[in-house]
Amino acid sequence: MNEIFTMEDICKSYYTGYEELKVLKHVNLIVYKGEFISILGPSGSGKSTLMNIIGCLDTPTSGKYTLSGINISETDDIQLAKIRNKEIGFVFQSFFLLPRLTAWQNVELPLIYSGIPKNKRKEKAVDMLHKVGLSDKINNLPNQLSGGQQQRVAIARALVTDPTILLADEPTGALDQKTGISIIKYFEKLNKEGKTIIIITHDINVASYANRTFNILDGKLSEQVRFSNVL
């Protein structure tokens, strides 16, 4: 099987004043192509911290992280920007859409930084919005969209560069249950089409859609043995 990334002995500490806060403790994780992984844990357990390291938005205090064969701790800012642009699609809990840009302009953003020409960008962005079911909202501003629609725009933005891996940090956290389930179902469909996906959640229902689930508690990661796997 193809490895997307490997984490070996990853630790992350924050320093507040003189105190060291160990948020991640010796995390080991290998993710393979085509997997749909959920990471489950209570608030404050270190889920987002782990996800940010996977998404190259943050760096571990110690340990080795290899993504698509590249040792991330040895890359410079420019390479890192390229990796974030090409390899990773990030979906945030609070969407992070730019309020002054329309839906398609938000989706187009990562393509600007890939150096794709303007007319191609719009075509791709509109195409992606069509895939997430927002064909009739391409010219809407974020505040003219419902929460679920905004999250779909954010998903379209994460997918528009066709990244190696899609990371979603509590993508349903700000949505009602029905909308949340429809988003997760969409992820399931994407995974069936071959996309590697990791989602973070504290909702067991949401986690159950994945094919592998990890628990994180107090910074320690452990794989949840599935009933179906045992059988």
Add this chain to the structure above:
Amino acid sequence: MFFESIRMSLKNITKNKMRSVLTMLGIVIGVVSIIALITIVQGATKNISNEVIELGGNKIYINVFGTALKQGLTQKDVELIEDLDNIRGISPTISGKATVVYEGKLIENVIVEGKNEVYFKADPDLLSCGRTINILDLESKNQVAVIGDNLVKELFFGVNPIGEKLIVNGVTYTVVGTFKASTGFSLGSTNDTVAIPYTTALRSLGVKSISTLDAYLDDTSLADQTIVEIKGILNRAFNYNEDAYSIYNMGDIIESFQSIMSMMSTLLVGIAAISLIVGGIGIMNMMLVSITERTTEIGLRKALGATPFAIRLQFVLEAIFLSLIGGIIGLILGMLLAFVLAEVMGIKAPVSLSTNLLAIGFSASVGIIFGYMPARKASQLNPIDALRSL
């Protein structure tokens, strides 16, 4: 991506209109003052030096105060000076005050100057009509006069003065020419003067000797040497008493005047440049505020793959546009101000291309210099810290 950055930075400038305008104001004021100051000072310098040159850059002025034994120069002394190598001609002046009468109209205390033909030849533009005083007039001590513009207006209203009889201190002169009206800063205004042949003046004004001489030079660069030679003659004439006369050279006066003016303009521009720097600090301040406000946006853009360079470019461009727009507005207002001031002062002050380029270049570099630090700060933000700042 470059055009994208331009679009984004312009969009941000237009979004915060009030703030952008206030920020630009600093640059506008700086550029207006630089343009107006440079233009006016350059214009004034040029105008004044032109006038002075018109008076005679190739002239040496000799003033004689005399001694108890000898009150002024004799005809012979003047001839000695005239015979020097570098002298093209000598124009002595004998002046006195007189009462002038024409057909019952009387003006007192009019300046009457005895001149020779050299004076009139030196400046072919001197007269508005009639003829000059010529060698024949001098040799035969003719009673002819060339009169100034104010006298024409006062005495000869509605009459052609040429050929009319004018009574100066009881002696009748024929008006043969009129001086052009002198304008502006003119030091040697002829507006109130009656000029007569100096030979005539020696007799009729009761003056025995010559006390003012203008020596016209062939070669201005040899002025210093000529002055030495003239001094030699004057020393012999006045028994080596150096207090008996003074000599000065118009070229020297022009040079020192111009160097003072250029020092002034450097000083003024320096002061104006300080206001531009203050404007630049305003831009830096606005950029820092803008970056703090948009930390989340910066974090998001970085998370989506913006390189530090892309972020820097966007913010530096924003600063450059702010200062450049300010610079262009300042340029236009500065030219208007310079134009108005020039009109008020009655001088010609065209805005030179180099001044424009200076102002535009200056404001653009203020944008780059003061925009770079905040832009760098933005580009170095850690994406996750930036995203979390919300």
